[in-house]
Amino acid sequence: MENYDLIIIGGGPAGLTSAIYGGRAKLKTLLINKGTIGGMVDTTREIVNYPGYIETTGPDLMKAFSDHAKSFGVEFLKDEVLSVDFSQEEKIIKTKKGKEFAAKVAIIGCGSQPRLLNIPGETRLRGNGVAYCATCDAEFFEGEDVVVVGSGDQAIEEGMFIAKFAKKVTVIVLHDEGVLDCNKVSAERAASHPKMNFIWNSTVAEVLGEENVEAVKIKNIKTGESYDYPCQGVFFFVGMVPSTGFLKDSGITMDKRGYIPVSELMETNIEGVYAVGDNRVKYLRQVVTSAGDGATAAVAAERYIDEVNSFNAEVLQSDKKVLLLFFNAMVNESLAFSTLLEELNSELGNEYKVVKVDLATKKILAQKYQIEAAPAVIVLDQGKEVKRLECSMDKESVKAQL
Template sequence: MTQHYDTIILGAGPGGMTAATYASRANLSVLMIDRGIYGGQMNNTAEVENYPGFSSVLGPDLAEKMYQSSTQFGAEYAFGTVLHVQAQEDGSWRVVTDMDEYTTNTVIVATGSDYKKLAVPGEDQYSGRGVSYCAVCDGAFFRGQHVIVVGGGDSAVEEATYLAGLADKVTVFHRRDKLRAQQILQERAFANEKIEFVWNTEVEEILGDDKKVTGVRVHNNVTDEVYTVDAAGVFIYVGVLPVSDVVADLGITNDQGWIKTNERMETSLPGIYALGDVREKELRQITTAVGDAAIAGQNVFSYNENFKLQQQKKIAEA
């Protein structure tokens, strides 16, 4: 028999886990589904310095604390890749994964976002062989060597600073003439003697031999100069894309794939909510995902109460 839940949460990052805490604490039956380990991108973050209650905390440690909190009131967790979310005749939803099928009164989409690629020659070829999107995961492989960071936002500057503690030199290539990162992150990076910034410059190709990355070919978009730079690793931080393919056919995303919601985290479909980094919004942080999740969890409870009353009314009238 297909197992039924009051709410199913797609994703177990900080938002998904917080929503599970709120919903299960309200005595709803809750299932979190994720294709990987709970915690999402927190597991790839060396230090979190802007989460209330902690002056600094390791990303994986914060993920573990959140998971313990999210399951203390009975919420369940399952591995699986969600394939379909389908409407049922009675107003409920069917969630199909590569492992199982479930039904639910409500769905909370908390699938987050993923790293955007440069889409240049050599990027896919050398992925895992010098090309990385996670300094915490792979930085230790490049101790005492020269590495390149591509990007100019918070992630690029944070990870460049982290890598400077391991590598001999870090060169940051940014296609503009100034960074988009928070001022405090910029100040730290500019003060680090191991970090060099190269402005108005884009990576056109990632170079390598039969085994690994050996450097990059870059283009200065002001002077039109093209040249190569030797490096052992290339860390890419050029933005994020929504992980919303699983609900793309439901008509709840904008033209870029971000899910549209109101302030109650409701989408345009009854019983479907979204929160965190997959939402159409300005700021994507752990704290904003957690805030979204508290709102979603409370409103999912209210929706379930009304849904169950309506179902009981239909049975009584039948």
């Protein structure tokens, strides 16, 4: 089993950015990705909203990301992660090809996938008229006829956004006339929108076209009638599916849809495991927000590793008993107690090793020992907690406890 400082699961923009930051921090970093590097972004034919690039393609941008990561010595493995064991400090990751890895930190950036209808032409014309993200692709259909599939909040709201660019937006709805799955406000706005019209009791059975979308085959679910409907683009909004199935028994907290809630540092509920990009709970799913997630998680991961390494060397491997002192550098009383404790230890012939922990910068460690306020002192012997001191400025009282 090969050991790494950092293992990243997923090679989209979030995972790649984590890799760049991890490699630059001199962490031994491995990125595991089961598909094409870049994920969904690799299928985007044009990108015009990534800062610094007036216009580029998804594949070109993702190649730049991966080349950047490789320049810092990041290792890449094309494989699929089947299971993980996050129950211990060392994170274990197993892959489809029978490989097993250990890491101090894991970053989950496996993204999400649009829910597919799996109809003829959908996959073949993806990126050539078939799209799943209005924010990404709507402007490329300026003055054209576009079909939207779906009637939930995302479909109707994104449809109105597409209408800012398209000549006409036709929404294909499974339900009877006037019945939409979205909220009432959006339904009313869409119904009165001059560029939007609806085809009811229908579904799209096929996407038609040679190199680009030319039409869709619409089927009326009540009459069974099918006909070709000319258009230059078709957006599918029938839901997204996070690629987190392999985490089912990992202990990672996920919402009912499979998305991972995280802290502002991209921390999951398991220490040393982070989640970034489209597989986490978030407001906006774009390349730029994914890159931000990746940077945040990698920096947090680097500090976590430093904290663990430092703690192991100073505390768990200490020959002396340790006074683990949690203090607040912004509070004078806390600093005064720190001085008092060191004086006491000196009087005792430095019987103990005093290890200071600033609550403001060592939050993970504070959480581990369930410390909420400073000053607080834990007495450790070979890493095991012996007792906790009652902290006060009464020198004799503290000395008696030692």
